[in-house]
Amino acid sequence: MTAQILDGKATAKAIKAELTERVAVLAARGVTPGLGTILVGSDPGSTWYVGGKHKDCAEVGIKSIRVDLPEDTTQEILLAKVRELNENPECTGYIVQLPLPKHIDQDVILEAMDPAKDADGLHPMNLGRLVANVNRPMTSPLPCTPKGCVELLARHDIDLDGKNVLVVGRGVTIGRPIGLLLTRRDVNATVTLAHTGTADLASHLAQADVVIAAAGQPHMIKAKDLKPGAIVLDVGVSRVNDENGKAVVTGDVEPAAYEVASWISPNPGGVGPMTRAMLLANVVESAERAAGI
Ligand SMILES: Nc1nc2c(c(=O)[nH]1)N[C@@H](CN(C=O)c1ccc(C(=O)N[C@@H](CCC(=O)O)C(=O)O)cc1)CN2
Numbered sequence: 001m002t003a004q005i006l007d008g009k010a011t012a013k014a015i016k017a018e019l020t021e022r023v024a025v026l027a028a029r030g031v032t033p034g035l036g037t038i039l040v041g042s043d044p045g046s047t048w049y050v051g052g053k054h055k056d057c058a059e060v061g062i063k064s065i066r067v068d069l070p071e072d073t074t075q076e077i078l079l080a081k082v083r084e085l086n087e088n089p090e091c092t093g094y095i096v097q098l099p100l101p102k103h104i105d106q107d108v109i110l111e112a113m114d115p116a117k118d119a120d121g122l123h124p125m126n127l128g129r130l131v132a133n134v135n136r137p138m139t140s141p142l143p144c145t146p147k148g149c150v151e152l153l154a155r156h157d158i159d160l161d162g163k164n165v166l167v168v169g170r171g172v173t174i175g176r177p178i179g180l181l182l183t184r185r186d187v188n189a190t191v192t193l194a195h196t197g198t199a200d201l202a203s204h205l206a207q208a209d210v211v212i213a214a215a216g217q218p219h220m221i222k223a224k225d226l227k228p229g230a231i232v233l234d235v236g237v238s239r240v241n242d243e244n245g246k247a248v249v250t251g252d253v254e255p256a257a258y259e260v261a262s263w264i265s266p267n268p269g270g271v272g273p274m275t276r277a278m279l280l281a282n283v284v285e286s287a288e289r290a291a292g293i
Pocket residue numbers: 045048049095096097098099120144145173237249267268269270271272273274275276
């Protein structure tokens with residue numbers, strides 16, 4: 001068996017084209033959505049991701065506001081920037097790029113954001129809304145990567161109703177919120193959350209119809225442990241050196257999994273582009289709600 005590809009790049013391109021039209025409808029009503037980003041430090045990955053967010057905004061017609069701060073920025077200065085974006089009327093939504101340097105308390109920063117401007121769905125109020133709302137349509141932003149995983153599967157006509165999903169990784173941006181999203185009544189999956197403290201990962205993998213690998217551990221998911229025909233989303237991102245010493249992006253799933261899975265999202269080219277597209281979707285949806293559309 002060779003797995004079919006969950007093509008995040010092509011899917012994100014189609015979503016961006018749809019969002020461009022929705023931004024034009026907002027513009028006709030005099031509404032211009034604006035995305036702010038705050039980046040602290042110069043980590044090459046984070047700098048690339050933030051650059052991508054501004055490029056995406058330009059592509060679909062969203063205004064963007066960029067705040068770049070040095071690595072040694074104090075928590076107080078960062079809080080002042082967060083408050084500035086809370087008050088800036090041109091910025092209808094914003095994100096603080098994660099991870100933050102170790103001397104800054106991420107929870108304090110996320111809590112200081114205006115939840116109505118939280119384009120990442122990571123403010124505790126918005127995560128709490130995801131916990132509380134099982135049945136009704138969500139009217140608050142969802143974290144971009146979990147939302148991107150669900151959208152990527154839906155756009156390939158993959159129904160998760162009744163499926164056993166194993167999520168590997170318990171981070172706040174993916175692992176923890178994705179279980180909440182997948183167990184909503186409209187998705188109806190049964191979710192197990194595995195992590196570094198899980199005793200026998202192989203026995204969980206053997207039962208999983210769907211695996212969402214978001215641990216950030218290169219090739220930790222072995223093809224031999226997968227249930228034949230499993231659907232695999234390779235979400236984790238690591239940078240490793242290839243045989244020529246060149247840094248390359250690699251996922252959590254070993255390449256041999258392509259011979260066991262029925263569907264697989266490549267990495268790069270799978271969930272990453274969907275994360276980018278879902279950030280734009282959050283900004284547009286929030287502007288539409290504000291405009292009463
Ligand atoms: N505030 C946030 N911080 C972080 C988030 C987030 O959603 N909000 N997620 C990740 C980083 N991220 C977006 O910020 C992100 C990661 C990966 C990609 C992507 O398109 N990856 C490419 C490969 C890129 C490469 O070569 O490095 C792919 O998968 O094809 C986009 C966005 C952590 N921080």
